[in-house]
Amino acid sequence: MLNLTQKQALVEELRGSFQKAAILILTDYKGLTVEQVNDLRRKLKEVGVEYRVVKNTLLRRAVQETDMAAAQDHFTGPTAVALGYDDPVAVAKVLCEFAKTNDKLAVKAGVMAGKLMDRDRITALSKLPSREELLAKLLGTMNAVPTSFVRVLNGIPAKLVYALAAIKEQKEAA
Structure with missing residues (x-):
């Protein structure tokens, strides 16, 4: 358990990450094994993506006053956050390809340039060069x-x- 000071520091760290990120994609990781999550993290890290599991209440606080605020309605259930800083297409590609082979991973929604994207738009983004x-x-x-x-x-x-x-x-x- 984190104490209040640690939670505040985590919220500030997340807020800074949200402000720097080009894209945010929310996933539901429920049912994935630790090995599968670590494999996904490794694949995302190769393309410069940060993948974190954080409590929804902390995510709601961190996303306020950022371009990613449109996603706060999707912070329900087990939520992991993928933050891409350079190439938004690479984030979508890795997540969609991983979701094809692992049906337990579900892409919930995403935000790019302040606009909310549904699962279909993220899939379309993943098909771009x-x-x-x-x-x-x-x-x-x-x-x-x-x-x-x-x-x-x-x-x-x-x-x-x-x-x-x-x-x-x-x-x-x-």
Whole structure:
């Protein structure tokens, strides 16, 4: 049991985490074994996500005056909080993939940019390409423009060389 001072410190720590987080996803972990929860924590940690189990009353206090306040109606039953700081898609992907193989884990709701998301929206978010994939596509697109431009510029002298070679062959034949 935590005493009052420890609870206040935990609420302040959580509030700071909520303010820094890009996405918050609430899950119901009831029925998962300790090994399964540890496996989920390890997978989430690999993508830079914090996964915590906290009492709902402390969560309600911590979420007040933050962008994540929209989630407070979903703090019921056993609740674990996944906080993503960088890539919201990665958080949703890991949780949805884990939920597919472990039917005991249920995604309740989430909040991103102050907007409440239901389970369907989180699933849709998990199907988007990751930040790295999007950046790679953008880089490929940006790289294709100058490459194509150089090919076009290179084509003009090449056509001139082909034309001169054809004229030379024509004159040699005559």
